[in-house]
Amino acid sequence: MYKTEITLHINGEERNVYIRNAETLLYVLREEFGLTGAKPGCLNGDCGSCTVDIDGDSMKSCLTLAVEASDKSVTTVEGLKNAAIQTEFIEKFAFQCGYCTPGFIMNCNSLIQKYPDADDTVIKDHLESNICRCTGYQEIEQAIKSALLKGSNGG
Missing domain, CATH: 3.10.20.30 (Beta-grasp domain)
Incomplete structure (x- = not known):
């Protein structure tokens, strides 16, 4: 081979x-x-x-x-070492079984880096590329918004 x-x-x-x-x-x-x-x-x-x-x-x-x-x-x-989105996933309980969590964290981290002023539409569009079968996306969206807010305030 x-x-x-x-x-x-x-x-x-x-x-x-x-x-x-x-x-x-x-x-x-x-x-x-x-x-x-x-x-x-x-x-x-x-x-x-x-x-x-x-x-x-x-x-x-x-x-x-x-x-x-x-x-x-x-x-x-x-x-990722202590990225804001990791902390926010924990604080907002944005996971259940955890299998999809690393993929979501990577996707959300990219979103935060590329779109520091992301609005609800951008966030929802960006999350369409990942699937979670255990929970809704509300906590994930909250984690993103919180990480974006903390990023704009210097963390």
């Missing part, structure tokens, strides 16, 4: 790995690096449980080939 060596910049670290060209970023993160925060859910891009940040954009790692992330900055939930 032919493998290609690529360099991934994951959570601020440069890492080399040999992969098959068909391997997804989700598979490589979990199986090669033990970063299990990105979760396999639907594996077809619908649920968002596998969301990571690639060069500032939230992306579904189940749809991203690892070779596409070569030489790009990849941040997983493990790479």
